[in-house]
Amino acid sequence: MSSLRKLIPDYLWLDAPGAARALVGKVLVRRLPDGTELRARITQTEAYLGEADTACHAHHGRTKRTEVLYHRAGTLYVYLCYGMYWMLNIVTGAEEDPQAVLIRGVEGAEGPGKLTKALGITGELNGTELGGALSIEDDGAKPEIVCAPRVGIGYASEDDQRRLWRFMAK
């Protein structure tokens, strides 16, 4: 068992909806440059499933921005939205298949822009992998999960807008 396996949980190789469901209830561990650790349990996630998903940034193919989505599961995809808010995603699924899970909320910071601010996550982490500045811990919590449509994807096809790919702790 390589050390990589400890850092990158098996469920991240699932397709994004399965990985997104598994990530709810896990604990995000942020190690700051000065060594301090911040912890927060994930409460809400969303799945973005490859080039066929019109809501996924990789829908228009590989570009400089979407490049990291094609990398290995466990890679971080962090980008700036609306000029102000960093969005944290974790790449999932098979390598070369551009899928990711958006972390939409953690306990104490509900909202994708708020949690990155609370945990000090910026574009510097884009393209890095779990196990460094950011890790995932499983403390055994098994929250009850509810599904809902994804948020903020009015540009996607109606079919894709309807998919229940948002997962949250009840």
Add this chain to the structure above:
DNA sequence: AAAGTGATCATG
């Protein structure tokens, strides 16, 4: 309801 904010990508 609408502003605030800047990278990114498709145009030309």
Add this chain to the structure above:
DNA sequence: ATGATCACTTTG
């Protein structure tokens, strides 16, 4: 080079 478009949040 310019312009549209944002996986949002806060304020009124």
